[in-house]
Amino acid sequence: MHVDYWQEIREDRLGRIGLYLILLLALLAALAPFLAPYPPEARVGAAFSPPSSRHWLGTNDVGQDIWSGLLYGARTSLVVGCGAGLLAGTISVLVGTSSALVGGFYDSLCMRVVDALLVIPPVLLAILVGAYFKPHLLTLILLLAAFLWPGGARIIRAEALSLKEKKSVAAARTFGAGSLYIMARHIVPDLGPVWLAVMIQDARRAIFMEAGLSFLGVCDPTLHSWGKMMQQALEFTYLEVWKWWLLPPGLALSLTVAALSFLSFALERILNPRLRGEREDAGH
Amino acid sequence: MLVIKELQVSFGELIVLKGINLELKKGEILAVVGESGAGKTTLGLSIMGLSPGRCAGQILFKGKDILALSEEERRLIRGKEIAMVFQNVEDALHPLYPVVDQVMEALLIHGLKDKKAAQRKAMDLLKALGLSEERTHFFPHQLSGGEKQRVLLAMALANDPEVLILDEPTASLDAITRAEIIELLKKVIREKMVLLITHDLSVAAKLAHRVAVLYGGRVVESGATQCIFTFPRHPYTRGLLRSYPNMTTVKDLQGIPGPPYKPVDGCPFHPRCTQRVELCFREVPELKSLGDRYLACHRGGIIPLLEIKALSKSFNGVRAVREVELTLYEGETLALVGESGSGKTTLALTIMGLLPPDKGEIWLEGQKVLLRDKGFYQRVQMIFQNPKSSLSHRMNVWELVKEPLDVQGWGSEEEKLERVRKVLEEVELPADDFFLRKYPHELSGGEAQRVAIARALVLNPKLLIADEATSALDASIQAKILKLLLSLQEKRGLAMLFITHDIALARKVSDRLAVMKNGSIVEEGPASEVITNPKHPYTRTLLSLAADLKEEISILPVDAQRPK
Numbered sequence: 106m107h108v109d110y111w112q113e114i115r116e117d118r119l120g121r122i123g124l125y126l127i128l129l130l131a132l133l134a135a136l137a138p139f140l141a142p143y144p145p146e147a148r149v150g151a152a153f154s155p156p157s158s159r160h161w162l163g164t165n166d167v168g169q170d171i172w173s174g175l176l177y178g179a180r181t182s183l184v185v186g187c188g189a190g191l192l193a194g195t196i197s198v199l200v201g202t203s204s205a206l207v208g209g210f211y212d213s214l215c216m217r218v219v220d221a222l223l224v225i226p227p228v229l230l231a232i233l234v235g236a237y238f239k240p241h242l243l244t245l246i247l248l249l250a251a252f253l254w255p256g257g258a259r260i261i262r263a264e265a266l267s268l269k270e271k272k273s274v275a276a277a278r279t280f281g282a283g284s285l286y287i288m289a290r291h292i293v294p295d296l297g298p299v300w301l302a303v304m305i306q307d308a309r310r311a312i313f314m315e316a317g318l319s320f321l322g323v324c325d326p327t328l329h330s331w332g333k334m335m336q337q338a339l340e341f342t343y344l345e346v347w348k349w350w351l352l353p354p355g356l357a358l359s360l361t362v363a364a365l366s367f368l369s370f371a372l373e374r375i376l377n378p379r380l381r382g383e384r385e386d387a388g389h
Numbered sequence: 390m391l392v393i394k395e396l397q398v399s400f401g402e403l404i405v406l407k408g409i410n411l412e413l414k415k416g417e418i419l420a421v422v423g424e425s426g427a428g429k430t431t432l433g434l435s436i437m438g439l440s441p442g443r444c445a446g447q448i449l450f451k452g453k454d455i456l457a458l459s460e461e462e463r464r465l466i467r468g469k470e471i472a473m474v475f476q477n478v479e480d481a482l483h484p485l486y487p488v489v490d491q492v493m494e495a496l497l498i499h500g501l502k503d504k505k506a507a508q509r510k511a512m513d514l515l516k517a518l519g520l521s522e523e524r525t526h527f528f529p530h531q532l533s534g535g536e537k538q539r540v541l542l543a544m545a546l547a548n549d550p551e552v553l554i555l556d557e558p559t560a561s562l563d564a565i566t567r568a569e570i571i572e573l574l575k576k577v578i579r580e581k582m583v584l585l586i587t588h589d590l591s592v593a594a595k596l597a598h599r600v601a602v603l604y605g606g607r608v609v610e611s612g613a614t615q616c617i618f619t620f621p622r623h624p625y626t627r628g629l630l631r632s633y634p635n636m637t638t639v640k641d642l643q644g645i646p647g648p649p650y651k652p653v654d655g656c657p658f659h660p661r662c663t664q665r666v667e668l669c670f671r672e673v674p675e676l677k678s679l680g681d682r683y684l685a686c687h688r689g690g691i692i693p694l695l696e697i698k699a700l701s702k703s704f705n706g707v708r709a710v711r712e713v714e715l716t717l718y719e720g721e722t723l724a725l726v727g728e729s730g731s732g733k734t735t736l737a738l739t740i741m742g743l744l745p746p747d748k749g750e751i752w753l754e755g756q757k758v759l760l761r762d763k764g765f766y767q768r769v770q771m772i773f774q775n776p777k778s779s780l781s782h783r784m785n786v787w788e789l790v791k792e793p794l795d796v797q798g799w800g801s802e803e804e805k806l807e808r809v810r811k812v813l814e815e816v817e818l819p820a821d822d823f824f825l826r827k828y829p830h831e832l833s834g835g836e837a838q839r840v841a842i843a844r845a846l847v848l849n850p851k852l853l854i855a856d857e858a859t860s861a862l863d864a865s866i867q868a869k870i871l872k873l874l875l876s877l878q879e880k881r882g883l884a885m886l887f888i889t890h891d892i893a894l895a896r897k898v899s900d901r902l903a904v905m906k907n908g909s910i911v912e913e914g915p916a917s918e919v920i921t922n923p924k925h926p927y928t929r930t931l932l933s934l935a936a937d938l939k940e941e942i943s944i945l946p947v948d949a950q951r952p953k
Binding site: 271272273275276277278279280281282286290291294295 | 738741742743761762763765766767769770771773775778779780781782783792793796797841844848
């Protein structure tokens with residue numbers, strides 16, 4: 106029963122690529138202040154300068170360094186992704202396990218709320234809410250998490266329902282354990298991998314949605330974001346600059362989302378024993 | 390009629406008999422049973438007026454108090470109206486006289502003057518008791534044990550006494566001689582008042598109409614023999630029966646916990662009793678009438694620990710448990726036997742509160758279970774079918790065995806460690822740090838089983854529900870684990886609901902047996918009774934198909950075949 110998830114992810118080709126990409130992005134984002142040659146908002150050169158040794162990716166319409174903007178944009182994307190993923194994942198676990206364990210009316214109520222939230226197109230609503238609030242980083246995370254948790258809650262509930270039937274849980278009940286104890290000691294530890302998968306999924310969607318919202322200009326305009334960069338670049342597609350202004354944030358966004366998708370794929374393969382069996386080195 | 394009232398006998402400080410009230414009616418045999426040291430022989434000697442101790446109270450015989458009589462008056466009664474057959478045949482006969490002379494002596498002492506007539510009478514008596522004529526002139530050392538016993542009986546019967554006291558009349562006799570003596574006794578002691586002192590329950594069962602169980606110098610239970618032996622209500626009586634090897638009961642022998650009687654305050658049996666309460670330490674229980682018997686126990690005898698009343702449970706219209714009524718007494722094993730799908734596990738899970746019942750009630754220690762709180766689970770524990778799956782793969786042995794204590798919020802970590810080590814030792818597992826750090830997948834089947842049992846026992850429950858607890862194990866390991874459970878039952882008074890499909894196994898571990906079929910209890914009774922005399926065809930089927938070592942293949946009886 107003991108599966109070393111890291112080991113498994115590293116052995117999976119897609120998983121390995123995803124993992125290394127994410128690590129690379131995280132490293133770049135973390136070291137942005139050291140790696141970026143200029144502060145992202147400073148006007149450091151002539152407008153629309155092409156890539157050169159001073160400005161690797163040139164400058165934009167007001168003379169800001171695009172490479173620096175790209176690095177700082179990675180920070181936003183990752184913070185929003187991790188934050189919203191973590192928050193949404195946690196809400197999913199709390200709602201999913203509690204409704205699985207408590208059952209009855211509470212369970213029905215939770216699941217109906219989840220259904221109701223799932224039918225709302227999140228991007229549309231996010232645009233509406235965003236347009237009103239012009240959300241800053243923290244509020245953006247909260248907003249995204251609020252839209253993301255219902256999907257995860259269903260998955261977690263289904264998993265918790267099957268975990269709850271384990272004999273070890275029944276045994277704990279016969280020691281007099283309450284639902285809180287069982288949740289903390291027996292259900293949540295076994296949910297770990299599923300939780301991780303849900304969180305990665307949520308993070309991927311959060312990053313995508315954040316970029317989308319920024320692209321549409323409904324976010325706090327001071328946020329350094331790939332989406333915002335693309336929005337601004339889009340106005341100047343008749344010039345040559347789109348090659349180094351529009352493409353790099355688009356590629357970076359695609360890479361990030363792809364890396365997270367790869368990780369999800371790998372995790373799903375590991376968690377689903379039927380898919381596991383297809384691996385060449387099955388039996389390990 | 391001989392009436393003993395509030396008899397107390399003491400040797401110095403030591404009180405050997407206390408508050409004895411007994412009645413002997415004409416034509417009735419009363420057996421006094423108990424372990425050695427219980428005061429049985431002292432009781433017999435007191436009635437004879439031969440007890441060396443100080444006697445108080447009254448022994449009324451024909452309206453006279455024997456204890457108040459002078460020694461002279463007592464001698465007239467002794468041997469003539471009240472006679473005793475002494476224990477230990479070797480010492481009771483004089484080695485230098487032929488046995489017929491010794492019987493004659495008894496006659497001469499009590500008035501018969503003619504020596505010739507006395508000798509003839511003695512000879513007749515010995516012959517009537519089965520001694521051949523030439524052997525009546527033998528010396529005691531020339532006779533066998535059984536023959537000596539007959540001589541002693543002849544001496545006691547010589548003057549045709551009204552009261553006969555038999556002290557261990559069959560001790561140290563082989564089975565065949567014993568059977569002969571019992572047969573003989575049955576014949577010769579009619580129309581007398583007989584006090585039969587014995588530790589041999591079989592003799593008591595065969596001869597006595599009533600039986601009084603003596604412990605620590607007190608009568609703890611008395612009543613009609615069959616009633617007492619079939620349904621003992623005092624824990625001591627049950628202990629005696631459980632430790633007595635015989636062909637009627639089928640359960641493995643079990644002793645009574647603790648050392649033999651030492652003088653204590655309160656109920657004499659409380660140091661060895663598994664259902665004692667605080668009151669038992671302080672007050673001596675009175676011998677009270679319970680209708681069919683007299684019983685001295687503060688708790689009213691062996692208490693019904695678990696009562697299941699009209700319990701029903703169905704799944705999607707399928708009635709898994711139908712109107713089940715069961716009572717489980719303290720310290721006993723009730724085996725629930727039936728094929729798979731008969732509703733045994735559903736019943737267990739419903740008792741544990743893991744499934745809600747549709748109907749019916751569950752009572753624990755005389756109180757209806759309304760809510761299963763920590764207190765309930767402290768008293769009732771369960772070992773699950775296939776126990777390995779009940780162990781979380783994320784916890785090591787230490788965490789697993791500690792888990793019930795964690796849940797119950799019991800003690801500090803050090804106390805928990807001590808308790809865990811103790812219970813691991815009890816289930817014969819290593820209690821060292823290395824073992825405590827092992828995870829379930831590193832344990833063998835037998836070890837995992839023991840860990841599961843340790844988890845169930847660590848809270849010191851009164852009731853253990855064992856659901857096919859050993860069915861996945863090798864017979865050799867199963868045997869060890871069952872021995873372990875039985876020894877815990879003996880030590881702690883653990884009551885067990887033992888769920889199994891194996892009637893051969895149930896026979897070895899259970900006091901009572903309930904057979905379940907399609908959710909109903911079709912037969913219930915003492916295990917021996919159900920095994921030897923099954924009433925329901927389904928029980929007969931189970932028995933005929935139970936494991937044996939015979940060559941023939943058991944065939945399903947026609948009336949029990951499943952509809953095709």
